[in-house]
Amino acid sequence: QVQLVESGGGLVQAGDSLRLSCAASGDTFSRYFVSWFRQAAGEEREFIAGISSSGGRTYIADSVKGRFTISRDNAKNTVYLQMNRLKPEDTAVYYCAAGLYVAYSDSQTYRYWGQGTQLTVSS
Numbered sequence: 001q002v003q004l005v006e007s008g009g010g011l012v013q014a015g016d017s018l019r020l021s022c023a024a025s026g027d028t029f030s031r032y033f034v035s036w037f038r039q040a041a042g043e044e045r046e047f048i049a050g051i052s053s054s055g056g057r058t059y060i061a062d063s064v065k066g067r068f069t070i071s072r073d074n075a076k077n078t079v080y081l082q083m084n085r086l087k088p089e090d091t092a093v094y095y096c097a098a099g100l101y102v103a104y105s106d107s108q109t110y111r112y113w114g115q116g117t118q119l120t121v122s123s
Contacts, residue, residue: 002026002098007115009094010085014052020081021095022076022114030054030074033102036081038092038097038119045095047105049081058106064090086121093118 008020022034035050049070050059063081064083072079079096094117097110 002029002032004096004112004114006097006114006117008095010120014087014121016086016120016121017082017084018086018112020083020096020117020119022079022081023079024079024098029077029098031098032112033104034072034079034096035059035078035096035102035104036070036094037107038090038094039116040089040092041070043092045107046092047107048094050102050104051079056094059077059103069121083119086119088121088123091121092118104109 005023029113031053033052036048037045038048038117048061051072052068055072067085069082070091096114098112099110102109
């Protein structure tokens with residue numbers, strides 16, 4: 001069992017930067033692949049970024065490539081999503097998810113999910 005808690009969301013202006021955190025507890029976090037997804041109102045959940053258990057491999061969605069990066073600190077049981085040059089279309093609830101064996105962009109393959117954190121980007 002892994003419990004995930006996201007934090008760091010809020011209301012920002014277009015062009016701002018923000019870092020989201022996903023803190024884990026429970027099972028050995030360093031075993032898990034972790035990703036960030038987001039879901040805007042009325043939209044399907046969208047893969048944003050994923051990171052392998054060791055942090056050696058990362059995957060970034062084309063929609064945010066060049067602006068978002070993902071990292072992890074296994075000593076702190078935390079995964080981060082650094083978001084730069086934010087746009088109004090980045091407004092969504094952001095979720096972190098963890099799984100042992102995942103197809104990184106497929107939300108159905110993740111076993112554990114956080115409750116989400118809201119990001120609102122004003123123009």
